[in-house]
Amino acid sequence: MTELKKFQAIAEENFADIVSETKIIDAKLRVFLIDASYIDFWWSGEIEERFAHHWERSHIDGTIYLS
DSSP states (O other): OHHHHHHHHHHHHHSTTTEEEEEEETTEEEEEETTSOEEEEEEOSSSTTOEEEEEEEHHHHSEEEEO
8 A cells, every 4th residue: 555655646736737636545556637537546455566557438438448
């Protein structure tokens, strides 16, 4: 959880021009952008260096970007 809080602070402070809000939800950080899309960042608590992210824009133009 501590790492998520660090990344949350980075998103809020360094990207304030495009980030409207952030939330920690279980093991992920959700970053809401000013265009009403959001990006989820997830890190595994069990497998080192395992992570994923997903940018949800389906309500804007029908796209979802995954990794």
